[in-house]
Amino acid sequence: MQVEAIVQDQPLAGRREWIGLCVLSVACLIYSMDLSVLFLAMPAIVADLDPSASELLWINDIYGFMVAGFLVTMGTLGDRIGRRRVLLIGASAFGVASALAAFSSTAQQLIMARALLGIAGATFAPSTLSLVVNLFSNENERHRAIGIWGGAFALGGLVGPLIGGALLQYFHWGSVFLINIPVMLALLVVAPFLLPEYRNEGGEKLDLLSVALSLGTVLPIIYGFKHMAADGFAPRQLVAIAAGLLVGVLFVRRQKGLAHPLIDLRLFRIPAFTASLIVNLAGMFFVFGVFLFQNLFLQLVLGLSPLEAAVWSVPSALVFTVMSFQAYRFTSRLGPVRTVLFGLLVYTIGVSAMAFAAYAESLVGVLTASMLVGLGFVPVVLTTTGLIVGTAPPEQAGSASAISETSAEFGGALGVAILGSLGTLVYRMTMDGVDLSGLNAAQQLAVSSTLAGAVETAKAMGDTAPAWLDVARSGFSLGFAACCALAAVTLLGLAALAHRIYSSAHIEEKAAMPH
Incomplete structure (x- = not known):
């Protein structure tokens, strides 16, 4: 048929x-x-x-x-x-x-x-x-x-x-x-x-120990990565993440031994389910990280006020919103697999353009690239969300939906923390060796650690911008560009992986069957 x-x-x-x-x-x-x-x-x-x-x-x-x-x-x-x-x-x-x-x-x-x-x-x-x-x-x-x-x-x-x-x-x-x-x-x-x-x-009653173990897994990991993004690497964040992972091992072991587990691990044996979950997580990972950089770039590199940055960001926000309502047209015409693959390619073009625009410190370039990211990202995430739920057994749709949303939470937290850390590393390498001899020790630490610290220190010094401020802004822009380049390479590899898995799973035909 x-x-x-x-x-x-x-x-x-x-x-x-x-x-x-x-x-x-x-x-x-x-x-x-x-x-x-x-x-x-x-x-x-x-x-x-x-x-x-x-x-x-x-x-x-x-x-x-x-x-x-x-x-x-x-x-x-x-x-x-x-x-x-x-x-x-x-x-x-x-x-x-x-x-x-x-x-x-x-x-x-x-x-x-x-x-x-x-x-x-x-x-x-x-x-x-x-x-x-x-x-x-x-x-x-x-x-x-x-x-x-x-x-x-x-x-x-x-x-x-x-x-x-x-x-x-x-x-x-x-x-x-x-x-x-x-x-x-x-x-x-x-x-x-x-x-x-x-x-x-x-279905049977909930296993309360599994509930407790799931909380003990998710909460410390989310806490660790969110605070790592805000405060940088610190022992307490690594301890929280390690504790969450350890509890996660116990959670998985318990699920394997239950007749009616909180999460049926057999879902992850469905190739299309797992592939869609990975693509969804990666999509959230990069978009959260990229837009964290974009907001800081508009204010700290280009010098826009928070209100001005918000106004300039409205077009990309509108693209995200409109695409959310119109993405179904692509899926209906192209099918779910081609929508995901085409969306990943557009997403890749968007972050590639963002890398060049960030390096050139171009306002128009960054905002145009942001809209391209939205054009690719929204169909990918919405279509993979549908595939995650659609490829799971109907009686487990709620559990599959929750897994999808939890992976999105993890993806966002990981993206902010890991890409933020990568950008910070590039910034600090750029500032290494810059002449900061006119500053005291606290000011030198602030300037060499983050662009925000450099901007605040420059403001406190008076109207004349010091020479190292341009270097600091260039270092941040280079870190932004590096993260976008990493996103582009990873998304291309992900598109190739998804194509292979979806093809072997014949997902186009299965997606069209009644759920």
């Missing part, structure tokens, strides 16, 4: 399914907004709650840590007791936690509320994605639905700062949390009527 005929035989979704997708997308948008809106509220929170340095760090980080830690548990729980049920429980908890966060009177209360928000938020990505996959049996419609689902996350990151900024202009900082409540209430009202329930009827 031809692939086209199979696709045509799959039933089309009705109004109920599309309205259900809209409801799920709005929930994802709110979840995504909560990842970005807090940064704008931090000055007001600091003025009101007066947190210590450690408390401030945890206010920022605890949400992301809890989301990453509980994704696998919530995805598997959805497979066991029902994906709609887990989503509704998560929405209820998200609304309650939002109210607790909004009315927190101490830093400790806000940290606890943000932790609960993260645990509740961990239900959204795996539950909504697996429900989307189950709602749409037609392959073309499913790719479009996944694109809209991914677009909601992108749109949340884009409009979150705008909505948050407007609220903070006129209202108390707690308002950025209170806007979650009406959306969660609407979800609780309409979801039972619009979203059918899906579960694995043969």
Whole structure:
């Protein structure tokens, strides 16, 4: 039977399914907004709650840590007791936690509320994605639905700062949390009527020890890499990563011995599943690292203010958002495999152009390359996300969705930490031997360590820019270019690997079959 005929035989979704997708997308948008809106509220929170340095760090980080830690548990729980049920429980908890966060009177209360928000938020990505996959049996419609689902996350990151900024202009900082409540209430009202329930009827209860081991694996590793990116290499970060890896070994051993594991390791024996997971992780790895450099480049190398940098970055953000909604057109026309491979090539061209533009310190070049990256990256990540869930057994869609989202979290954290460290190494090698004789020891250390330290030291010295500042900016740009070049080479190799695996797995034909 031809692939086209199979696709045509799959039933089309009705109004109920599309309205259900809209409801799920709005929930994802709110979840995504909560990842970005807090940064704008931090000055007001600091003025009101007066947190210590450690408390401030945890206010920022605890949400992301809890989301990453509980994704696998919530995805598997959805497979066991029902994906709609887990989503509704998560929405209820998200609304309650939002109210607790909004009315927190101490830093400790806000940290606890943000932790609960993260645990509740961990239900959204795996539950909504697996429900989307189950709602749409037609392959073309499913790719479009996944694109809209991914677009909601992108749109949340884009409009979150705008909505948050407007609220903070006129209202108390707690308002950025209170806007979650009406959306969660609407979800609780309409979801039972619009979203059918899906579960694995043969599933057993969760193994609580596996849950604990999964948390003990994910949380220390994410913590270690995120703080390595922020603070540089330090023993405590390496200890945290090593501890997470050790617990991970115990987690894998336990899964092998369970009849109903938290993660069925047999999923990784499916070549297309594993290949898609690797491509997805690598995509997140490089895009997070590249855009970390881009934001610093605009401000520290080109001298733009934070607002100016944000305005100049709007075109690339729009490309990411629009492509999220339109990527399904490429997948429908080219098929999932060719979409991934073509996207990887465009992604490679984008980061290659970024390498040249960074080395030349060109604003237009970097922003143009950023848009090219978005054109390639978005179809790759959305299509591989669909393949990860689509190649897994239907009863494990929630678990597969959670694995996909967890790999994305790992990819982003690893990209920021490892590429950031590589860029720092290139910068320090460039500054080695530069004449800093006019500075005291503390200033010399600051200038030779990071470009941010060099810029701040130059500002403190007065209006005349010292000669070493140009060298520092060139060193940062060279590190940026080196990371982009590494990305280009790796993505090309990844495209070759993916082509080989997908071809042997005959993924084009399998992807067209009803799920």
